[in-house]
Amino acid sequence: MPTAVAVITRNVRVHDNPVLTAALAAADRVVPLFVLDERITSSAYNAPNRARFLADALGDLHESLRERGGGLVVRRGRWVEEVARVAEETDAVEVHVASDVSGLTRTRLEQLRRDLGRRSLVVHESVVTVVEPGVVTPNGRDHFAVFTPYHRQWAERPLRAVHDAPQRLTLPRIRAGELPDGAEICRGATSPELAPGGETEGRRRMKRWLNDGIAGYADRQDELAADDTSRLSPYLHFGCLSPVELVQRATRDDSPGARAFVRQVAWRDFHHQVLAARPDAARHDYRSRGDRWRHDDQAFDAWKEGCTGYPIVDAGMRQLAREGWMHNRARLIVGSFLTKTLYVDWRLGAQHFLDLLVDGDLANNQMNWQWVAGTGTDTRPNRVLNPLRQAARLDPQGAYVRRYVPELAGLAVPEVHEPWRLDPQQRRAIDYPERLVDLSEAAERFRAARGR
Structure with missing residues (x-):
């Protein structure tokens, strides 16, 4: 046999x-x-x-x-x-x-x-991808460097057939070996609210998302407090869920929410095809901007600990520490703050994310960090996400900040996003750090560094 x-x-x-x-x-x-x-x-x-x-x-x-x-x-x-x-x-x-x-x-x-x-x-x-890296390519090149034309061709590719789970299988005579526990794989403390792993849990979450969440995704995907995202990324990263099956099932509903969600799955494939063609981009700038990054251990540590004095940034970093996961929009905000407001090397931020993210995928993590740092595939490499404007637009009632920065939970808008508005006596009553940097000064420093 x-x-x-x-x-x-x-x-x-x-x-x-x-x-x-x-x-x-x-x-x-x-x-x-x-x-x-x-x-x-x-x-x-x-x-x-x-x-x-x-x-x-x-x-x-x-x-x-x-x-x-x-x-x-x-x-x-x-x-x-x-x-x-x-x-x-x-x-x-x-x-x-x-x-x-x-x-x-x-x-x-x-x-x-x-x-x-x-x-x-x-x-x-x-x-772990819907379309194999290298299958969708522009004429004369090995990969797409811009997402939109990649997505256009990606969406036209027919999906392969989804395989049923096997009914039976037979093992030969062989020593099975013991399953590892988390401590054997890597020692160290885990985030206290880490999601459980496994296909069973992933399929339960997928079913709930497709039935109850995806329809409104286009309208609510960036709302930080609503947290109306699938949270399926860890299950896709480890292959507990099939991206092909997920896309096939999502596209049965031709709603704006389903189309927006499938577009996000395409972003995963896009980053994989970039890294497949340029494996050095895991450590080196995909497009060098001549940056001479600042070395500021104090500022970097404050960013990691969620103590920058900018509540929307700190909420994202504290969510990461608590859950081993962060809302996608918050990832962009904290990434922009580190690389463009503090002007600290994207590689340091990428490594900190890999230290904590349960969905820490080399292709998506590194290429997303390069995108937000302006050294990757972003067609507007010098854009800066102002944390105050992002907070006003994506967390207008301050619910996201209050959830993850409890010392500000009793504040109303706008003070929950700008606690420096409080009078001195109220300011002393909360244990929250002063602003790490002035946004105007930081923007000027970045413009000068990038030569614009």
């Missing part, structure tokens, strides 16, 4: 998992294999929030596989060596794995192909 290995990377699910489906079609017995790669656990990318979420997801996947007669096989060590060892141990005829865009994953696949020898390595399209 032939055996195939289905390697679990960012496809921690049984529904619409092309890697698992293809392995089941190729062989009578299938080994769903997860390798806890020591190169990732020892890297700066590893972080406690994502570790706990991943541990939840792996446990949930194991239970789903057990219900179908199998289970998740776990190994620890060097990824290539462990995958090849399991293939040898089970005399597998094929090894199935999904592609990805990071330099590490591409290097791993090249090494695995060499190490497998006579065994076939079947590499499937990315399981």
